[in-house]
Amino acid sequence: MKLTADRIIDAGLAVFAQAGYHGLSMRRVAERLGAHAGSLYYHVPNKAALLQLMADRVARQAYDAGSTALAALPVHAAWQKRVEAQAVTLRKGIRQHLGGAVMFADSPKVLSSGALSLMERLLQTLNDAGVPEEQAGIAADALFSHITGFVLQEQGESTTPTISAEDIADLRERFPRTVTAAAAHDQDEKFIRSVRLLCAGIATLIEHP
Numbered sequence: 001m002k003l004t005a006d007r008i009i010d011a012g013l014a015v016f017a018q019a020g021y022h023g024l025s026m027r028r029v030a031e032r033l034g035a036h037a038g039s040l041y042y043h044v045p046n047k048a049a050l051l052q053l054m055a056d057r058v059a060r061q062a063y064d065a066g067s068t069a070l071a072a073l074p075v076h077a078a079w080q081k082r083v084e085a086q087a088v089t090l091r092k093g094i095r096q097h098l099g100g101a102v103m104f105a106d107s108p109k110v111l112s113s114g115a116l117s118l119m120e121r122l123l124q125t126l127n128d129a130g131v132p133e134e135q136a137g138i139a140a141d142a143l144f145s146h147i148t149g150f151v152l153q154e155q156g157e158s159t160t161p162t163i164s165a166e167d168i169a170d171l172r173e174r175f176p177r178t179v180t181a182a183a184a185h186d187q188d189e190k191f192i193r194s195v196r197l198l199c200a201g202i203a204t205l206i207e208h209p
Helices: 005-023 026-033 047-071 079-095 100-106 113-129 133-155 165-174 176-183 187-207
Strands: none
Touching: 005 026, 005 047, 005 100, 026 047, 047 079, 047 100, 047 113, 079 100, 079 113, 079 133, 079 187, 100 133, 113 133, 113 187, 133 187, 165 176
């Protein structure tokens, strides 16, 4: 198959999912494609550029999904619903890629235009809601950090060892509140509630700037 930037990005995402940032190299990407490393540089000049393209792919997909979700909302939907739509689609988007949360967290460092577009739109939503500009950036960072951390925990679940019924019973006896809280909701519901909790906090900035 013809070597293209899209194929190199696909291979880069696959290598990143298996080996992480430090294991990602142009040589390993080339090996996955069955090509010589030198042939990649015509399309992608170096690892830094590849990371930027990969982060941009993840963020752009999330941005487009968010655009669709926002368009489906009623015209006069509350700002909290608009934030929720963006949060839900971003979580779904970065979950689609193993290591996606790490990549998204690092996306500002590689100046991903897709990630910057996500931030710009969220800031616009918060500004339109009446959040003071000097507070909106902190609020947006808090939301994105929460989403990234939530997905990091989800993507780490596959490596969690199996816990026996005896271990669970022991944990329930020693840490009853923590175990009960952890089992109270499924992940989707927990995520929605956590975003709404953050929005409730952000709302205080509008009421008491």
